[in-house]
Amino acid sequence: MSNQSPFSLLATPTTLPIATIALVIGVFILDTLIDVEVAASVLYLPVVLVAARVFKTRGIVLVAVGCAALALLSHVLSPGNPWSTTAILDRLLGLAALGFTTYLVAKNRSAEEALAERVQLLDLTHDTIFVRDAKDIITYWNRGAQELYGWTQVEALGKVTHNLLHTIFPEPLEQINANLLRTGRWDGELVHSKRDGTQVVVASRWSVQRDQQGRPIGTLETNNDITERKRAEEYLQRQATLLDQTHDAIIVWKFPGEIIYWNRGAERLYGYAAKEATGRSSHELLRTEHPMPAELFEATIERDETWLGELRQTTRDGRKVIVDSRHVLVRAPDGQRLIIETNRDVTERRHAEEALRRSEAHLAEAQALSKTGSFSWVPNAGPTEEQLYMSDEWFRIRGYDRRIPMTPEVMFERLHPDDRERVQEIFNRTLAEGRGFDIEFRLALPDGSVKYLHSVARALRDASRLEIIGAVMDVTATKRAMERLQHAQAELARITRLTTMGQLAASIAHEINQPLTGVVTNAHTALHWLDAEHLDLDKTRMAAERIVRDGQRASDVIGRIRGMMTKSTPQVAKVDINGVIDEVLALTETELRMHSVGVVTKLAPKLAPVSGDRVQLQQVILNLVLNAIDAMASVSDRPRVLRIGSQLRTGGEVLISVCDSGPGLDPETTEKIFSPFFTTKEKGIGMGLSICRSIVETHGGRLWTEPGTPHGAIFQFTMPPEASGRV
Numbered sequence: 001m002s003n004q005s006p007f008s009l010l011a012t013p014t015t016l017p018i019a020t021i022a023l024v025i026g027v028f029i030l031d032t033l034i035d036v037e038v039a040a041s042v043l044y045l046p047v048v049l050v051a052a053r054v055f056k057t058r059g060i061v062l063v064a065v066g067c068a069a070l071a072l073l074s075h076v077l078s079p080g081n082p083w084s085t086t087a088i089l090d091r092l093l094g095l096a097a098l099g100f101t102t103y104l105v106a107k108n109r110s111a112e113e114a115l116a117e118r119v120q121l122l123d124l125t126h127d128t129i130f131v132r133d134a135k136d137i138i139t140y141w142n143r144g145a146q147e148l149y150g151w152t153q154v155e156a157l158g159k160v161t162h163n164l165l166h167t168i169f170p171e172p173l174e175q176i177n178a179n180l181l182r183t184g185r186w187d188g189e190l191v192h193s194k195r196d197g198t199q200v201v202v203a204s205r206w207s208v209q210r211d212q213q214g215r216p217i218g219t220l221e222t223n224n225d226i227t228e229r230k231r232a233e234e235y236l237q238r239q240a241t242l243l244d245q246t247h248d249a250i251i252v253w254k255f256p257g258e259i260i261y262w263n264r265g266a267e268r269l270y271g272y273a274a275k276e277a278t279g280r281s282s283h284e285l286l287r288t289e290h291p292m293p294a295e296l297f298e299a300t301i302e303r304d305e306t307w308l309g310e311l312r313q314t315t316r317d318g319r320k321v322i323v324d325s326r327h328v329l330v331r332a333p334d335g336q337r338l339i340i341e342t343n344r345d346v347t348e349r350r351h352a353e354e355a356l357r358r359s360e361a362h363l364a365e366a367q368a369l370s371k372t373g374s375f376s377w378v379p380n381a382g383p384t385e386e387q388l389y390m391s392d393e394w395f396r397i398r399g400y401d402r403r404i405p406m407t408p409e410v411m412f413e414r415l416h417p418d419d420r421e422r423v424q425e426i427f428n429r430t431l432a433e434g435r436g437f438d439i440e441f442r443l444a445l446p447d448g449s450v451k452y453l454h455s456v457a458r459a460l461r462d463a464s465r466l467e468i469i470g471a472v473m474d475v476t477a478t479k480r481a482m483e484r485l486q487h488a489q490a491e492l493a494r495i496t497r498l499t500t501m502g503q504l505a506a507s508i509a510h511e512i513n514q515p516l517t518g519v520v521t522n523a524h525t526a527l528h529w530l531d532a533e534h535l536d537l538d539k540t541r542m543a544a545e546r547i548v549r550d551g552q553r554a555s556d557v558i559g560r561i562r563g564m565m566t567k568s569t570p571q572v573a574k575v576d577i578n579g580v581i582d583e584v585l586a587l588t589e590t591e592l593r594m595h596s597v598g599v600v601t602k603l604a605p606k607l608a609p610v611s612g613d614r615v616q617l618q619q620v621i622l623n624l625v626l627n628a629i630d631a632m633a634s635v636s637d638r639p640r641v642l643r644i645g646s647q648l649r650t651g652g653e654v655l656i657s658v659c660d661s662g663p664g665l666d667p668e669t670t671e672k673i674f675s676p677f678f679t680t681k682e683k684g685i686g687m688g689l690s691i692c693r694s695i696v697e698t699h700g701g702r703l704w705t706e707p708g709t710p711h712g713a714i715f716q717f718t719m720p721p722e723a724s725g726r727v
């Protein structure tokens with residue numbers, strides 16, 4: 001760049017100075033040789049003019065002074081009279097012309113120099129500056145342009161800019177030019193290709209240069225490389241777009257102070273548009289309920305630079321949301337502290353968890369209250385915890401610590417030795433057949449106590465596995481209560497039997513009296529035939545045989561009564577129902593006769609035995625028969641008939657019915673007759689039917705009443721087939 005150095009004397013380094021020196025010598029010789037009166041010093045004018053092309057201002061002045069000195073020297077040396085008026089005037093005129101020309105030339109030159117210096121300044125800037133003429137040919141190219149694009153001034157000058165730089169315009173060039181001519185300026189972003197082929201993005205400013213007439217003569221273009229900035233902006237843009245992609249709400253706020261960023265996730269979650277939210281305080285806007293006091297939070301985030309926790313906030317439409325929040329403190333380059341708050345909506349999850357927790361609590365509570373444990377077991381999956389699940393209550397029922405390792409073996413521990421085999425067999429069957437079960441069994445606990453359990457399970461089967469899900473209920477208390485109840489019932493049944501016997505006392509006495517009378521009569525007869533005078537051994541034997549028969553009859557009656565009186569513990573056995581009916585009829589024979597009741601029996605032949613307690617069943621039938629006799633006491637206008645029968649029903653059930661021809665029951669009374677202590681009789685106790693019903697139901701049967709036709713009442717009860725008896 002030395003050719004533009006403002007500090008060198010020479011404007012151009014080459015031939016012109018030599019030519020100038022030659023010209024000076026030539027003019028000097030000519031001036032010296034020709035007559036002094038010829039104004040030859042004007043010949044120095046071209047020298048000054050040439051010097052103006054070669055030298056800078058100072059050089060021009062020096063040359064001019066040199067020329068003047070030489071002119072004066074020629075004046076003295078040249079032929080003729082140098083001091084003649086004409087010669088002096090000539091010389092002075094020549095010098096004046098020289099001086100004036102020098103002044104003009106030097107002035108012009110210094111203006112040029114000032115301009116050059118200004119141009120020089122343009123080189124100092126980092127901005128890229130170039131000038132192109134009306135045809136877009138580059139006429140000026142500063143150092144910044146060279147540095148940015150890679151072409152030197154020499155290479156660039158004379159080229160058409162847009163060809164050289166492969167400019168990519170943001171809008172059509174014609175449009176830009178039209179705009180430029182109209183307003184005199186344009187600015188925008190251009191993409192240029194550098195000498196090495198890489199692209200730069202520049203912020204470009206154009207301004208039109210015009211001549212004095214205002215015609216455009218060129219354009220000054222100033223470009224700033226904004227590639228980096230552009231890249232950073234794009235990066236930020238991308239980041240922001242990414243932040244918008246996430247479902248999380250991202251909020252950036254000055255700490256402490258207003259919101260400066262609010263992503264789309266935040267718009268979605270809270271309902272406030274970014275425009276509405278920015279500038280507000282996040283805590284106020286969202287009515288954030290913080291788990292800790294503000295000062296403590298500030299201290300925490302100051303110290304740790306992050307804070308994680310759960311917040312409750314309120315959306316624009318007043319909905320409460322729970323968010324999983326993460327606060328990060330960042331320091332911007334300008335020292336400003338910012339909080340980046342990322343919130344994830346966990347409302348649904350929290351509510352679901354809450355509901356689950358509640359229902360689990362309810363379930364546990366219900367299990368504890370009902371003493372019901374639950375279990376699930378995937379038998380073929382192996383003995384890990386997941387395959388074998390037992391609820392807390394299950395462990396409590398079994399008397400285990402919750403933390404014992406669960407294995408299928410544990411399930412069979414503590415079974416009562418008498419039940420173990422049966423339970424294991426049922427389990428094995430369940431596994432083999434994939435069916436559920438419903439069993440009762442006992443546990444023998446280490447402290448010696450026994451628990452009664454009732455377990456129900458279902459097998460769920462899908463293609464790959466079998467899962468057994470079930471519940472086990474501690475029925476010990478129920479069982480014990482049942483036992484006590486049964487005992488009490490049996491006791492009550494015994495007492496009512498005694499009472500009934502009391503009612504029968506007269507007829508029983510009568511019944512026993514008859515054979516006893518027979519015994520006495522026959523004894524007298526026997527004694528008579530033993531007398532010597534009428535000794536007849538055959539007749540004696542016959543009388544003795546009648547004694548034995550009557551004694552047997554009396555003994556039978558007593559035997560039947562004794563059975564009804566003593567026993568209280570129920571004993572389950574096979575019972576022939578028809579036999580029981582016969583017995584009751586035998587016991588009440590006298591009673592029936594005394595009340596003039598005719599009996600019609602209709603018993604099913606070859607009836608299979610039922611399973612139950614003989615005495616209790618006898619008691620039921622006896623009660624029904626006695627009630628029928630009582631009911632018919634008032635009947636005098638028609639025969640008193642007791643129909644008693646048994647019949648086999650479909651399904652193996654046995655139906656026993658007792659019908660009378662009494663007045664029957666009105667519907668109102670029918671409701672009440674089975675309640676304890678309900679009686680319409682003067683000396684009644686009202687326990688008969690209630691005891692009958694509980695006995696029948698304990699045997700798995702049903703007792704009810706129906707109106708008889710045309711009169712009377714029918715009382716009947718069923719007994720299940722023997723196999724299903726539960727007593």
Ligand SMILES: Nc1ncnc2c1ncn2[C@@H]1O[C@H](COP(=O)(O)OP(=O)(O)O)[C@@H](O)[C@H]1O
Nearest residue numbers: 627628631673679680681684685686688689713
């Ligand atoms: N065969 C029947 N006909 C009409 N009423 C009856 C009959 N059997 C029972 N009842 C009515 O049912 C009531 C209750 O009978 P029950 O429980 O045996 O007690 P009780 O015989 O001591 O009165 C009787 O008082 C009677 O009113």
Ligand SMILES: [Mg+2]
Nearest residue numbers: 623627688689
């Ligand atoms: Mg009765």
